[in-house]
Amino acid sequence: MQTASKRVLNGWAMYDWANSVYNLVITSTIFPAYYAAVTSTKDDNHVTIFGKTFINTSLYNFSLGFAFIVVAFLSPILSSIADFKGNKKQFLFFFCTIGSISCSALYFFDGSNLFYGLLCMVMACIGFWGSWVFYNSYLPEIAAPEDRDKLSARGFVMGYIGSVILQLICFVLVLMPDTFGITTGKASQISFLMVGIWWWGFAQYSLRRLPNGTPSEKNEHKNVLIGGFTELKKVWHQILLMPVLKRFLYSFFFYNMGLQTIFLAATLYGSSELQIPTTNLIVAILIIQLVAIPGAYLISKISEKIGNFRTLMICIFIWILLCIAGYLLPVGGINEFYLLALAVGFVMGGTQSLSRSTYSKLMPETKDTASFFSFYDVTEKIAIVIGMFSFAWITEITGSQRNSVLTLISFFILGLLLIFLAFKKQKSLSH
16 A cells, blocks of 8 residues: 555644643643642542542542443444444544533533533543544554554654643643732633643644545444444454464553553652642653653654564563552652653653554554454553553552552563563564
8 A cells, every 4th residue: 555645644643733632631730630639638538429438539540440431332333333434534523522622611620510520521531532543543544554653653743742832831821820810720720621622623634634534345234333343343353363463462451551540540649649749740741741752753763673562572661660660759759750750751652652553564454444443442441441440449448559550560561471472473473
């Protein structure tokens, strides 16, 4: 196949620019800190909802886990329809709109309306990750195999740059609210509103440039609810006949369980467990984003030299070391937290980008790219659900998030072992 025009490639990468502000502002920095502030007092960090009391951070993680369950259920149904009708762009627009409106609606969350805030957070999460499966499925359609690592890394880099720009604007609002005649809380709420506007607005650039998709030649799904899961089953049967891809997905399931849990829980871990001030947390997350830009490019270059599997094994080993370091961080250790952020930033984007492009290169040539990436997406979301629920559950029963961090090491060790087996199988088949 031939790589698509520069116009299409720019449009695809620009969606990362558009939606990554959700990941940075809502998932990683301002919203988690704002949530912790409005749902706790100096002496109590428990909240009550539907008559049950939770630690506020555990409720946050349980809610995110529920959102990923919804995405994992919807993804195969919607991707089957998208493959059949060739309308993945319409689904991309739909989930983008749901997510951006939900982010903007967080403007009205102030702690007194806990269910409303959690609902908006869940819907924003569904919108982001729901759109992600259709966005990812464009990669094998618009780029030849030899160009996918580079284009995947480019998308992540665009996302980092765009999200940092908006984060800096929000950072100024939160740190200097008096300058604008507002409170710190109001500055946070305005930040949520800006995320929604940014996401939806820049997404239009991508939507105008991306193709609609090619309708499937198959016409066998009379019931789309059953058809989506039937398609997943067919994808799984194809994967079972591809030993390298099968082992890679097993590995991806486990190491992504650890990686995404770190990404989603890091801010609350820093604020509640390590007592890192909000300002320093935001600075640390900015460090991660800035370092991730050269990190994604460098890891892409390394993969060109030594191959995707070897590079991923190095990245996973680094994640194991980072978990150990995170467990040992002292309370109030701001400088140590910054150093950890530097290391996390270097491997974060590269690991995600290389995982996506590795899958796209290992999967068979097919027009049903949304179904294959739906399988990838469901694998990722189930891993996140297990990771987030495990993290929240261990925090609930032990009262400490440090113990939760320690358990993440086992996920990465399993991922490292399985990707080594995938690498060995690939070598044996190539001889």
